[in-house]
Amino acid sequence: VSEIHTDQITETVARLCIESNYFLGQDVLAALRRYRQAEVSPVGREVLDQILENAELARTEQMPLCQDCGLTVIFLELGQGVHITGGDLDEALAQGVREGYQDGYLRKSMVDRPFSARINTKDNTPPVIHTTVVPGNQLKITVAPKGGGSENMSQLAMLKPADGREGVIKFVVEAVRKAGANPCPPIIVGVGVGGSAEKAVWLAKHSLLREVGQSSPDPEVAELEADILERVNRIGIGPQGFGGLTTALAVHVETFPCHIASMPVAVNIQCHSARHKEAVL
Amino acid sequence: MRLVTPLTDEVLEQLHAGDKVSITGVIYVGRDAAHKRLVAALDAGEPLPFDPNGQIIYYMGPSPAKPGEPIGSAGPTTSYRMDPYAPRMMEVGLKGMIGKGNRSLPVREAMQKHKAIYLGAIGGAGALIAKSIKAAKVIAYEDLGAEALRRLEVEDFPAIVVNDIYGGDAYEDGLKQYNRE
Numbered sequence: 001v002s003e004i005h006t007d008q009i010t011e012t013v014a015r016l017c018i019e020s021n022y023f024l025g026q027d028v029l030a031a032l033r034r035y036r037q038a039e040v041s042p043v044g045r046e047v048l049d050q051i052l053e054n055a056e057l058a059r060t061e062q063m064p065l066c067q068d069c070g071l072t073v074i075f076l077e078l079g080q081g082v083h084i085t086g087g088d089l090d091e092a093l094a095q096g097v098r099e100g101y102q103d104g105y106l107r108k109s110m111v112d113r114p115f116s117a118r119i120n121t122k123d124n125t126p127p128v129i130h131t132t133v134v135p136g137n138q139l140k141i142t143v144a145p146k147g148g149g150s151e152n153m154s155q156l157a158m159l160k161p162a163d164g165r166e167g168v169i170k171f172v173v174e175a176v177r178k179a180g181a182n183p184c185p186p187i188i189v190g191v192g193v194g195g196s197a198e199k200a201v202w203l204a205k206h207s208l209l210r211e212v213g214q215s216s217p218d219p220e221v222a223e224l225e226a227d228i229l230e231r232v233n234r235i236g237i238g239p240q241g242f243g244g245l246t247t248a249l250a251v252h253v254e255t256f257p258c259h260i261a262s263m264p265v266a267v268n269i270q271c272h273s274a275r276h277k278e279a280v281l
Numbered sequence: 282m283r284l285v286t287p288l289t290d291e292v293l294e295q296l297h298a299g300d301k302v303s304i305t306g307v308i309y310v311g312r313d314a315a316h317k318r319l320v321a322a323l324d325a326g327e328p329l330p331f332d333p334n335g336q337i338i339y340y341m342g343p344s345p346a347k348p349g350e351p352i353g354s355a356g357p358t359t360s361y362r363m364d365p366y367a368p369r370m371m372e373v374g375l376k377g378m379i380g381k382g383n384r385s386l387p388v389r390e391a392m393q394k395h396k397a398i399y400l401g402a403i404g405g406a407g408a409l410i411a412k413s414i415k416a417a418k419v420i421a422y423e424d425l426g427a428e429a430l431r432r433l434e435v436e437d438f439p440a441i442v443v444n445d446i447y448g449g450d451a452y453e454d455g456l457k458q459y460n461r462e
Contacts, residue, residue, distance in 0.1 A: 041459060043299075043441070047403055054406040058354075067344045067354040067407040067427075105353055107344040107427050118314070120426050149359040149382070149404065181452050182359050182382035184404035236459030240381065240403055242299075242441065243455020273405040 001081045002137040004281050006092035009084075009141070012279050013096025016143035017072060018104035020277040021064045024055040027212040028274045031249040035186060044244030048186070051239070051272055066273045069106035070145025072097045072127040075209065079136035090129060098123040109148065130202065142209055144276035150183035150269045156201055159263040168193055168265050169228055175267040176232050176248065181241020184271035186249045188212060189232060192266040195256035200264035207252035208270045209278075216253055225251045283437075287335030288376040290396050296442050298449030302400065303413075304438040308337045308379070310431035312358050315422050316366040319430075323369060330421035330430055333370060337377035337400075342427035343417070344407070352417040352433075354407030357381040360399070364388045371395040379440055383452055392444050400440035401451070413438040 029052070036048040058065040074093055086092070101108055101124040110125065111118040155175045159167050172191055179187075192203025215222035229251040238244025249272070258264060284292065286306035296302070309331055311319065322329055340360050344353030360380030367378060368391035376397045381404040384392075392399060402410060416434040423429050443451045 041455070043455075050403050050406050050409060054403075054409040057412075058408040061408065063347065063408050063411070064344045064354040065408060066405045067342060067356050068358070069344055105345045105347050107342065107353070109342075109427065120428075122426070147405075152359070180383045181401070182361065184381065231462075234461040236456045236461065238455055238459055240401065241383070241452045241455065242401070243452075243457075243459040245459065271405055 001083055003083050003085050004139055006084060006086035006089065008281060009089070009092040009139070010096040010099065012141055012281060013074065013093055013143060014100035014103065016141065016277045016279060017097060017100025017106065017145070020143050020145055020275040021069050021104060021106050022058055022062050024058070024065055025212070025274065025276070028249070028272070029055060031212045032186070032272065035246040035249060039239070039244050039246050041238055041242070041244030043242045044239040044246060047239035047242065048246065064106055065275065066147060067107055068109065068147040068149065069101065069124070070147050070275065071110060071151070072124055073144045073146050073205070074127045074129045075142040075144065075206070076129065076131040077134045077140040078131055079138045080133050081137035082139050093127055093129060094125045097125050097127045139281045140278060141281065142276055142278040144209060147184070147271050147273065150187065150271040153179035153183045153269045154201070155267045156197060157265050158197065159265055161261070161263050163263060165224065167263070168224070169231060171265050172228050172251070172267055173231050173235070176237070176269070177235055179269055180237060183269045184273070185237055185241060186239055186246045186272050188270040188274050189228065189248050189251045190268040190270060191228070191251065191253040193253060193255045193263070194258040195264060197264055199256055200266035201268065203254040203256060204266040204268035207254040208268060208274065209276055210252050212274060213250045221253050221255055225253050228253070286337055288337065289335065293376065293396055293398055293446050296398060296445050297447070298442050298445045298451040299454060300442040302440050302442060304337065304440060305436050306434070308339050308433050308435055308438070310339045310341050310433055312340050312342050312428050313362050314425045314428040315430045316363050318422055320366045320369050323373060331432065334374035335376050337379060338370065338375060339433065340378065340380035346417070352411055352414050355411045355414055356407030357402040357404055360384060367391065371397045384444060389444055389448065389450070393446055393448050396446045398442055398446060399444040401443040402440050410438070
């Protein structure tokens with residue numbers, strides 16, 4: 001058994017909020033550079049150059065990569081031997097968001113009363129928290145700010161088992177086509193297949209935490225990812241929608257067993273500002 | 282091509298989908314909540330906080346400015362959410378919109394009818410775009426925070442013409458050229 005104080009959790013979350021918004025991951029940068037070399041559209045190449053320049057500027061000037069500093073999604077992997085001391089865990093996480101968004105000059109984008117008054121909560125709380133209990137004595141915290149533009153392009157379908165692999169591919173390709181220039185391509189396509197409706201959406205979001213371009217460890221799933229990526233990049237949307245070969249940098253698929261009657265498929269699109277940072281306590 | 286605001290029909294007639302432009306002068310900033318109020322004011326017959334004639338509205342909600350800076354990160358937001366309001370703004374003289382992403386058919390038709398253009402800025406390049414913003418001031422709806430109505434002074438603000446006054450669409454052209462399905 002190990003003890004973790006909520007103050008340490010708050011401090012860590014605040015730091016991760018700022019770091020994720022200022023510093024684009026090396027995996028994303030590498031993918032952008034690789035696709036920049038292969039892109040044939042002149043405007044597409046220019047857009048990719050400016051996205052890379054923007055990342056460099058954000059890093060050196062310590063400012064947000066994007067003015068949309070996201071709704072703060074937090075994934076926790078809580079070791080079952082961990083004892084949280086000092087107070088309420090969810091409140092400690094929210095306090096971390098509050099401090100990080102204030103101290104980091106990050107935009108506060110959360111509104112309460114979503115279908116009526118839409119009042120800004122002014123500190124970007126509450127975060128959306130996904131907690132998984134795992135073996136061990138550690139707490140892994142991943143902060144993944146998610147922009148509204150790409151999140152709005154999410155889709156869920158309850159496909160028929162008869163739709164099969166091709167049904168999954170078609171649904172994902174059409175979701176990307178429909179999203180068009182809106183989600184800030186080049187995108188990373190998160191896909192969840194199986195489980196229940198909400199499990200599929202969780203899988204799609206969770207897949208975005210994987211290093212960009214790293215294939216699924218399951219060979220059959222890895223092959224599906226490669227096939228979807230190939231199909232998506234045939235559409236021609238290109239960087240920022242101005243046309244080109246680079247619509248997606250990667251497709252990540254996670255699966256889960258499902259009911260004999262079902263085949264849920266969820267798509268969660270991530271913009272090129274693919275931000276997430278993690279820490280283990 | 283270099284654009285200086287306010288925009289005139291003569292200048293807009295020279296622009297075509299896909300053209301690269303750089304904008305210098307004053308532009309206005311408003312997104313979802315500000316548009317709701319602008320159009321409500323028009324519907325109520327009240328004056329707007331600024332004269333939209335010949336002007337450009339940039340769909341954007343900046344991150345907070347650090348001390349000594351005019352603005353924080355300042356890239357475009359997705360434009361289709363302003364589609365319900367855009368034709369009404371063009372009716373009262375708005376000549377340009379800056380954002381990212383596809384516009385609805387009624388908005389594209391209104392652009393042809395009222396001789397207005399839609400420009401795309403690079404989404405997710407908010408730190409870079411901020412470099413072309415020299416001054417920023419909230420002019421109305423301060424309670425909306427990031428969504429308040431702002432007046433910006435910009436210098437060589439980079440954008441690409443997505444929709445021109447002739448019905449051209451750079452996104453459609455791009456798809457036609459690069460689709461390999």
